Amino acid sequence: MNKHQLASTIWESANQMRSKIEANEYKDFILGFIFYKYLSECELNLFQKEKLSEDEIKKVDEKDVKYAKHVRETLGYFIAYDNLFSTWLVKGNDFDVKDVRDALSDFDQNIDEVYKKVFEKIFNTLQTGLSKLGETSGSQTKAVKKLLKLIKKIPMDGKQDYDVLGFIYEYLISNFAANAGKKAGEFYTPHEVSVLMSEIVAEHLKDRKQIKIYDPTSGSGSLLINIGRSAAKYISGDGKIDYYAQELKENTFNLTRMNLVMRGIKPANINVRNGDTLEDDWPFFEENKKETTYELVRVDAVVSNPPYSQKWDPKDKEFDPRYKDFGVAPKAKADFAFLLHDLYHLEDDGIMTIVLPHGVLFRGGEEAKIRENLIEKNRIDAIIGLPENIFFGTNIATIIMVLKKNRPTSDVLIIDASKGFIKATKNNKLRACDIKKIVDAVKNRSAIEKYSVLVSKETIRENEYNLNIPRYVDSTDDPEKWDIRATMFGGIPVSEVDEFDDYWDAFPGLREALFKEASQGYLQPRTEDINGTIDSFESVEAYRVAFIEAFDGFYETLQEDLVDGVLDVVADKEKEKITEDIFRRIDPIKLADRYAAYQVFAEYWEIISADIEMLQTEGFEVITQVDPNMVIKKNNKNDDDDEVTEVQDGWKGHILPFELVQEMLMPDEVEAIQVLEERLSEIAGEYTEIIDSLDEDEKQGSFLNDSNDAFVSKELKATCDEILQGVESEEINALNKYMTMPKKEQLAFIKTCMDADWDKIEKNKDGSCKKPSLTSRIQQLKMEYEFPEDSYEGKLLSALRLSDEESATKKDLKQKREALHIKTKETIEGLSEKEALQIVEQKWIEPLICNLKMLSSNIVFEVISSMEYIAKKYATTFHELQTEKISTKSCLIDMVNMLKAERVADAEGLQEFNAILGGQL
Incomplete structure (x- = not known):
């Protein structure tokens, strides 16, 4: 695996x-x-x-x-x-x-x-x-x-x-x-946030040959390691990154050290300390020799996710060189104390990223003064607003602040990335496309409507150094507009249709095909079939074709780079190369979102890169390797002793998925299994039809479960046996007679009796009939008896026949699945290199390109949804609603008038109800 x-x-x-x-x-x-x-x-x-x-x-x-x-x-x-x-x-x-x-x-x-x-x-x-x-x-x-x-x-x-x-x-x-609940924040920064910070830092450091990086609140060390890994993409050779880490809690400090050592980082490059970052200005000094060994260490990058709004002791800290140029954070909130510590240890050409609660952007008092100094001294480079509930153990809004000492510009990039996430269990999670969009915006210092803006120092001064993101970036959705005239009289305002100019630009002629003039300034739909009109429209079809053509040659490029050169692929560089190729192809296409395409690619790249990693490190021969499929089995012996064991459940391909191999190389076997699966599904439906056809009295039998939605096999058979007890035919009577005869008369009876088909009964060596075969034949003949289809007996016998067919089908299905499973294992193990790589192509490339091309369908679907909504928005006028209301009220009055009150209290209640409706009794 x-x-x-x-x-x-x-x-x-x-x-x-x-x-x-x-x-x-x-x-x-x-x-x-x-x-x-x-x-x-x-x-x-x-x-x-x-x-x-x-x-x-x-x-x-x-x-x-x-x-x-x-x-x-x-x-x-x-x-x-x-x-x-x-x-x-x-x-x-x-x-x-x-x-x-x-x-x-x-x-x-x-x-x-x-x-x-x-x-x-x-x-x-x-x-x-x-x-x-x-x-x-x-x-x-x-x-x-x-x-x-x-x-x-x-x-x-x-x-x-x-x-x-x-x-x-x-x-x-x-x-x-x-x-781990609230304890989680003590030791872990979510991987996606770590990757985001890593990519921002690595971009800044990419031209350096050797670097120092530092995390003063290191937790498990994962954030520091991810920064180092991203930076290492641009640095050749081992031992070129020095790691500095300090952590207050001993058990978490141990995680930092373990994590760094297990990543193969040489101890000579590891500088760690278990201590209080705010009380002790480290790095660097030797333990118990602080006064004589202290040496200010400046680093190329500082990254940190300190505890939010922690209390600290600011006494005499105004003289501390870390804070004296900017101010001292208040006692109740140490956020800026951590930030200034990080900044103090930054090289003049370095970069730092820090996770902070959103409140640091606008809180007053000492924090306001620190913000002012940071702005005036030109230290804040970017502010990134993150989604809520993205960190374990807290759901507060957080930001990433990017700071530098020497900046070529004085403006601040402010990004509101709070809406870019996916819901993952209890927490929100940044997607690959969300990370990429943020990193690109920081890298290019991009101003994007409703997402990011470059704010001048003058503007920040005018806002009294309040950096609250909504002051500068309005990411809220525009409120929906309602035209009063259209609400009263119908029609679609031209102004609202004009808001979809991007659609009309991408699909020439579509607007005219969908709408016609109703009156001055108002339109009405030309067709009730909005979906069909858009889906089959000429320029929409042309758009789909253009989208597909944009990826001409992409399959061949991926095949050459990823498949033909699989053992030479450098994963990180290849990922960047493919990303740029996708962007180049998709950017000219109107309405297309490069980050939606990137998300598709990123999801498949996880699969591709994992396979490449195994092939390059374990040897190409593992491409045809098959592994035991191990699953977890929990044996509950008692409440205090839950044994967890791992058992084998078949096989699976190390690289090649069984299902894909079956689909490509064993279509007949797969089809045969699908036929059986479909038949089982049909049988389930037929069971339901039979149960629904029974009346309530008939459903009281024991052959149905307690909820009357499924047959109980054993009870169904017993009931049918009772029904069939009295069924007779000439052959059944002959066979029953045979069973009661003395053995010496049976052979003669077989020769003289023409009522039974003796060839269908298994014989003993002496020519007599085997009893189990006789019994089975009698049961078969009874089951073939035709009761009226709509009769109680006919329905239950139909259910029993289905039950027998279901059992046989399940047995057949199990055998075919097992046979296919073994055949697939043997097939994979016997594949040639060329055959194996063809399957790899189908695993990696085919679905990636297919899903990229499917993005055009998503765009068209969005257009259809928007147009269907705007067509329905004013379809029912206020006048029609009022008429319907009056009609409904009139019906209610009539119904109330039909009621007869048996008590005085009831009569008073009806009278009041009628009065509310405006009627008369």
Whole structure:
């Protein structure tokens, strides 16, 4: 399975295994063990690289002082063989949670002095929290063994660019954050926000050969890592990025370090500290030597998502060099304190992005003064308003502020991106197209109607340095207009039709085909079939053709670049190349939205890039590999012990999807299965028809379930047996007679009796009939008896026949599916390179291009919807509504007058009701 599937499987298991433990706490266990496995694997790789035999590896321990020292100097730490993750697995039933405690304790004693900042006390959270996994040593051991078994499947072979481990680690962090409530904000910035900030920063730094990046509130470290990954696209060589990170909470600080180390970042490039960013101006100083070792470190990029509106101690901070030029944030809200700390450590040509609550843009007091200084000193480059409810643990509105020290312009780009998102479970989520649009707007400093605007310093001064986004960007939808005359008398105002000028420009002649003049300034539809008229209109058809022609040659380009050159594709560069090609093709097309096209591409690129990654790192031969399809099975033994196991459910292609292979290479088998599936669907409908035809008394039988919407097979058969009990025919009577005869007379009876078709009954060796075959034949003859179709008996027998057919069809369907499944496995494994690549083409390219071309249909559908709405908007006039109202009231009065009151109170009620309606009694 690819890394997406593996991560999903591990998360599903882990989430079930955590049972009643809070997600925020359980993450520390599983992530800690993943990291320990990673360190163990790194050490084993070193042993193998140095040609140690299996027996020699088993002897590695602290007693071999020289070799232990060598390992510490090479890796930064040393783990004895008995303490390795793989050794724990080998112990099986002999494993005990004490093994973990001893190993983690030993780990801290075997860290090289140079690497202490990276590894010291990194397992503290895991070590102190083991007791939460169970009340007894036995229950803790059992819980840890489950975790080890789950984690062992994560590959950590360090293949170049195949960042499975890092992907799974962040995937788990993200999912734990989604389930951790308010605690989530302490350790995780949503991946999409992280990518957005990364792309903005990377664009600014793309011409640099070596950089320093810093996150002063690092959380899990994912934000810092994503920035580094995006920047690394433009930097060649290893060790060219220095990472600085500070985090206040110890358990979260440990996540930062683990995450950085597991991404293959060299310890020499990792500078981390567990401390209070606002109290201690770091980077940089050595612990316990602050006064003598402090050295101001400026970096190329600072990124941060600090805690929102946190309280802090601003006492004497006016003298702090971080704040003295701009002001001190108020005690109740430290947002600007974090921002100014970040800014202070920025190089003159650097860039910083920070996530802040929306209130920093307009709050008064000390914050207003800080805003004024930031504007006047020309530090704020852009403000990006994000959608609400996009961060885990809070639904407040947030922004990203982009700041630089040396800016060639004094205006501020303000973007309202609050409406660009998709609803994902409990939170909103930025789509790929939303991120791309924001990044492009920042990169090009674009002014886009109802989205972004460049605001001059003078305008901001006029607004008293209030940067509230709605003051500058009006992203609200225009209120709907209603023409009073058209409401009264009908007709469509010409002015409202004029508002769709983009449509009329894209589809010449369509306006005239849809509308004709009704009176001065008003139009009326020429046709009631708006949909059909637009859909078949000449210029609309021409538009569709032009849209398709815009992608001429695109298939061949993708085939050459992605398929023919699959092993040489550089994914990030290829993505940019394809994006620019799509934009070049789609931009000239009227009404087309480049970002809608980008979203289509981005969704398919996730599939394409994942496959390319596997083919390049695992070897091209995996293109015809078939893997066991493992699924999670939960066995509920009791409330306190939920066993989660993984079992095989068939097979699946490592790269090639079974369904696609079947569709392309086994159409006859697929069609045969579809025929059976359709028949089962028809049978379900026929069941319903029979049930609906029964009257209420007939439905009281036990052959229907409690809700009277399905037959109960066993009871249906029993009822039908009773119905068929008295059914007779000459052949049935003959067969029954045969069954009552002495055996010596049966053979003669077969020869002389012409009423039965004896050839349809299975015989014994002596020529006599087998009893099961006789019974089956009698039942068959009874079932063939024709009751009147509309009779109770006829309906139930029809249902029983359907039941028998359904059982046979399901059996046949299961056999055909199983046979097709095995044939597909064998077919994939036997494909030639050329055949396999043809299937890859259909997986990657065909659906991408098809969905890009489908965008024209979406545009036409939007036009149809708009025109149908405007045609209906004034179709019913106020006069017609009033007439209908009067008519309805008159009908009600007549109905009330027909009522006879038996009590005085009822008569008074009817009289009042009539008076309200305006009638008379």
